[in-house]
Amino acid sequence: MSDPRTRMVRLGVITAGVVVVVLSGALAAALLGSPGSPALAPPAAPAATVPPPHPCDLSKLSIPCWSCPNAEKWPLRFVTDLDMLAPLGTGTGNAAQWYAAFAKPNGSRVAEGQAMMARRVDRDPFGPILPPNDQFLAEAAPWCDQAVMRFYPDIFPMRGGETQIANLLLALTLARSWVARGTDAATFDDAMADFRRVIRLGRLLRQEDAVLINDLVGLACIRIGAEAIYDRARKDGKTELALLAAVTAAEAPPQKYLSGARVTAVETRPYLHKDAAGRYALDLPARTLKAVEEMAASSPDRRFRCEAIVALRLIAGVGSAQMRGEARTLLGKLAQDGDGIVAANARWCVAHPLSETDDLDAWIQVSP
Numbered sequence: 001m002s003d004p005r006t007r008m009v010r011l012g013v014i015t016a017g018v019v020v021v022v023l024s025g026a027l028a029a030a031l032l033g034s035p036g037s038p039a040l041a042p043p044a045a046p047a048a049t050v051p052p053p054h055p056c057d058l059s060k061l062s063i064p065c066w067s068c069p070n071a072e073k074w075p076l077r078f079v080t081d082l083d084m085l086a087p088l089g090t091g092t093g094n095a096a097q098w099y100a101a102f103a104k105p106n107g108s109r110v111a112e113g114q115a116m117m118a119r120r121v122d123r124d125p126f127g128p129i130l131p132p133n134d135q136f137l138a139e140a141a142p143w144c145d146q147a148v149m150r151f152y153p154d155i156f157p158m159r160g161g162e163t164q165i166a167n168l169l170l171a172l173t174l175a176r177s178w179v180a181r182g183t184d185a186a187t188f189d190d191a192m193a194d195f196r197r198v199i200r201l202g203r204l205l206r207q208e209d210a211v212l213i214n215d216l217v218g219l220a221c222i223r224i225g226a227e228a229i230y231d232r233a234r235k236d237g238k239t240e241l242a243l244l245a246a247v248t249a250a251e252a253p254p255q256k257y258l259s260g261a262r263v264t265a266v267e268t269r270p271y272l273h274k275d276a277a278g279r280y281a282l283d284l285p286a287r288t289l290k291a292v293e294e295m296a297a298s299s300p301d302r303r304f305r306c307e308a309i310v311a312l313r314l315i316a317g318v319g320s321a322q323m324r325g326e327a328r329t330l331l332g333k334l335a336q337d338g339d340g341i342v343a344a345n346a347r348w349c350v351a352h353p354l355s356e357t358d359d360l361d362a363w364i365q366v367s368p
Contacts, residue, residue, distance in 0.1 A: 044142075045091060045093055045095075045098065045142035045143045045145070045146065046091045046092050046093040046146070047091070047142075048089040048090050048091030048092075048093075048142065048145035048146060048147075049089065049090050049145070050087065050088075050089045050090070050145055050196075050200075051087045051089075051090070052087075053083065053084055053085055053086065053087060053196075054081065054083045054084045054087065055084070056084050056240050056241065056244050057084070058240060058243070060081070061080070061243070061244060061247055062079070062247075063247060063250065064079040064080075064251060064254075066251070066254030066255070066258065067254065071254075071258075073300070074300070075300035075301050076215075076255045076258055076259055076262075076301055077206075077255075077301075078222070078248065078251050078255075079251065080244070080247055080248045080251060082199065082203060082222070082248065084244055085196070085199060085226065085229065085244055085245060085248055086195075086196035086197075086199035086200050086203070086225065087200075088146075088147050088200055088203060088204070089144070089145030089146055089147060089200065090145070090147055091142070091143075091145050091146035091147055092146070092147070093143070093146045093148075094146065094148055094149065094150050094154060095143045095144070095146040095148065095149040095204050096148075096149045096150050096151040096154065096155055096166070096208075097155065098140070098143040099143070099149070099151075099166045099167065099170065099171070100151060100155045100156070100166060102166075102167040102170050103156075103164060103165070103166050103167050104167060107167070113167055113170055116130070116134075116136045116170070116173070117169070117170075117173065119131070119134065119136075120173060123180060126176050126177075126179065126180040126183075127176055128173065128176070129173065129176045129177040129180045130173065130174075130177040132177075132180070132181040132184065134177070137174065137177055137178070137181075140174050141197060144197050144200045144201050144204065145200070146204070148204075148207070149204035149205065149207055149208065150207075150208055151166060151208060151210070151211075151214070152208060152210045152211070152341055152344075153340075153341065153344055157344070157348070158210070158306070158341055158344040158345040158348055159345075159348050159352075160309070160310045160313055160345060160348050160349045160352065161310045161313070163211060163306075163345075165211055165213055165214065166214065168205075168213060168214065168217045171201060171205060171217055171218075171221065172217060172220070172221075174198075174201060175198045175201060175202070175220070175221045175224060175225070176224075178194040178195070178197050178198050179194065179195065179198055179224055179225065179228050181194050182194030182195045182198075182228060182232070183228065183231075183232075188232065188236050188238075191228075191232050192229065192232070195225050195228040195229045195232070196225065196229070197225075198221050198222075198224060198225035198228070199221065199222050199225035199226060199229075201218070201221050202217075202218040202219065202220070202221030202222035202223075202225060203218065203222065204218070205217055205218030205221065206218035206219065206222075208341075209301060209302040209303050210302055210303060210306060210341050211303060211306070212259065212263065212303045212304075212306075212307055214303075215259070215303050216256065216259060219252050219255055219256055220252070220256075222248070222252060223249050223252035223253075226245045226246075226248040226249040226252075227245070227249045229241065229242075229245040230242050230245035230246050230249060233245060262295070262299075262304055263304070263307060265288075265291045265295070266288065266291050266292045266295050266304075266307065266308050266311050267288075267311075268282060268284060268288065268292070268311045268314050268315065269314075269363050271283045271284045271285070271288070272314070272318070272360065272363055279356040279357065280318045280356045280357075280358070280360050281318060281356070282314065282315060282318045282319045282320075282323075284315060284319055284320075284323060289315065289319075289323055289326070289327075292308045292311045292312060292315065293308075293312075293326070293330055295307070295308035296308035296309050296311075296312055296330060296334060297330065297333075297334070302339060302341060302342060305334075305339075305342050306341070306342065306345050309331070309334060309342070309345050309346050309349055310345075310349065312327045312330060312331050312334075312346075312349065313327075313331070313349035313352075313353070313354060314354060314360075314363070315327040316328045316331060316349075316353060316354070317353055317354025317355050317356070317358070318354060318355070318356050318360070328350075331346050331349055331350050332346075332350065334346035335347040335350055
């Protein structure tokens, strides 16, 4: 598939793509560090074990056709059973507690996170990583052995486009550092321990399915972990494991690009402008409104429903009279949705409406 140098170059491309997708998406404002409730320092990670991977059943291994027409309706999740590669741990703690403590601007350990970033060293081809024996890696490891990572609403409330996010650069630093350390490992088992930890981190980031950027960074972690396993398994002659890792890694790019396509389909900002009187107006095509409504109501992925809900807030505030009515009606229904996170996001948008006189320049500035 690739040597480590090529793999890490692709990590840089993936990470850059993540930023582009999110900056053009409805939750872009979250990247500005919108304050929420301060994240408290968590206790030590609960004890956990990591089960061995499930046996690799090649008869159940297939290459999903993500480019086929029927894939347009698929949830963007791995078809390959990731438990065959890196099962989640058994810990009973919420891993989000630890990560949220480093969230900007108000996490209880922001200063420690900044100090950690300052300790990074550039190592070709991995980029900025922590030294292999850095205490931060040791502290983070048991949190990757927990079974759950849940930010919303346990730690951060859903607040539409102002929803706070975790420090995802921290997660990427951990992933790069563990991949680098695993690449240097003398034994196969030590290498797999680090590579599988990266995949578990990615799975945890994707688990909640509430915020698009968390999902995309998690996807990047799963990919680089799988590619690292492929490289080492191929080197050590473990053909079945190499095949499993290759199929897993190959599922990541289509999910990333389809994420971008689905967000683009409901993008409203390109149609937002100021009129001669300095008031905002949204000249939204009917097809885009329909796409937003369908995604908000019925997407199989919660994160896309939340993206569409933020778009509905804008439509309800500055769209045409008819579109405003439709958007407000749908937001009201979604505020009673059976999915608690979706409902909370819709309720916040209903309670914090936009209007033509609000300062929406930031919405225009982040448009592609």
